[in-house]
Amino acid sequence: MKNNIISRPAFYVLHVFFWLCYGTILYASLGNWINSSREISRAVVSDVLTSSAIAYLNYYLLLPKLYKKGKYTGYILASIAVVVTIVLLRVNLLGMTHRSVTYTYFIRSVPAFGFYLITTVIWFFANMVSAQRNEIELRNSQLATELKFLKLQLSPHFLFNTLNNIYSMAYFKENNTAPAIMKLSEMMRHMLYEDQGRYVSLSREIQFMENFIELWRLKLDEKPRITFNYEGVLERHRVAHLIFLVFLENAFKHGNTIDGRIAIKLSIDAEDILHYYIRNDVILARKTAEEKSGVGLLNVEKRLNLIYPSKHELILNQNNTSFEVKLTLDLK
Numbered sequence: 001m002k003n004n005i006i007s008r009p010a011f012y013v014l015h016v017f018f019w020l021c022y023g024t025i026l027y028a029s030l031g032n033w034i035n036s037s038r039e040i041s042r043a044v045v046s047d048v049l050t051s052s053a054i055a056y057l058n059y060y061l062l063l064p065k066l067y068k069k070g071k072y073t074g075y076i077l078a079s080i081a082v083v084v085t086i087v088l089l090r091v092n093l094l095g096m097t098h099r100s101v102t103y104t105y106f107i108r109s110v111p112a113f114g115f116y117l118i119t120t121v122i123w124f125f126a127n128m129v130s131a132q133r134n135e136i137e138l139r140n141s142q143l144a145t146e147l148k149f150l151k152l153q154l155s156p157h158f159l160f161n162t163l164n165n166i167y168s169m170a171y172f173k174e175n176n177t178a179p180a181i182m183k184l185s186e187m188m189r190h191m192l193y194e195d196q197g198r199y200v201s202l203s204r205e206i207q208f209m210e211n212f213i214e215l216w217r218l219k220l221d222e223k224p225r226i227t228f229n230y231e232g233v234l235e236r237h238r239v240a241h242l243i244f245l246v247f248l249e250n251a252f253k254h255g256n257t258i259d260g261r262i263a264i265k266l267s268i269d270a271e272d273i274l275h276y277y278i279r280n281d282v283i284l285a286r287k288t289a290e291e292k293s294g295v296g297l298l299n300v301e302k303r304l305n306l307i308y309p310s311k312h313e314l315i316l317n318q319n320n321t322s323f324e325v326k327l328t329l330d331l332k
Helices: 008-030 037-067 072-094 101-171 177-193 202-219 245-254 294-307
Strands: 199-201 225-231 238-240 261-268 273-281 312-318 322-330
Touching: 008 037, 037 072, 037 101, 072 101, 101 177, 101 202, 177 202, 199 202, 202 225, 202 238, 202 245, 202 261, 238 294, 245 261, 245 273, 245 294, 245 322, 294 312
Parallel strands: 225 261
Antiparallel strands: 199 238, 261 273, 273 322, 312 322
């Protein structure tokens, strides 16, 4: 009986303890039928040895070596052979203790059949649990791999756009180049070192968004109206790493950054439901955010489905003048 919870020595001790308890109970019950202590001890030892033999042979040899490999006929024949051998061995050790030969064989076969059936049920149950655990581990591994792949797509995409902006600032020798590099350094630190797990502090994500917005303010010659308000944020609140980045990028890259408006709101209600809203004006001559950055939006939608299954709602609205994102996350 395979064990992945307790140590091997403790596992062996547990088995020995079980057979000792079984032998003790058997000894006490036979005392009502047999007067000789020697005969009782002989019957108990015989029963424990043969019962344990059929139990371990079935669990560790017949089932995994024959049944599990699809050798069903071989398993049935081997099982019959083992049970018959154990019964004959018990009869030979204890002798014909009853007048009826049939009854004697029946009595000697009951423990053999009993432990054979018990170990078979335990083996099937253990394998079912193991299969379910392996399936869950495989699914989690696949999810982790897919999330890592999606984030590998996300980070270079962001870095390429930001470096392109800073290059433009450096090319034209703008005074804001050095502060922009410093902001990028802080953001890269968050992207590289804050992500030690699936979730990070919401406060850190908000600071990242503020740095992102400030970086764009430094880059833009024009000064669009940019507002970012948040409320209800507590230290215990955690969200998926960089889950808002694609929406921010879309708002600035595809929005009207000449004389338009970009409004960002984030709030958390009493039930720990996060409401994220971002709206940006658009220029008709530009392609829509969905058309030009399909990879980014598909990326974040996949991440939301993986990290917040049945715990999020994403609504994208677009008309000729604006593009809106409404995201709801259950942080519980």
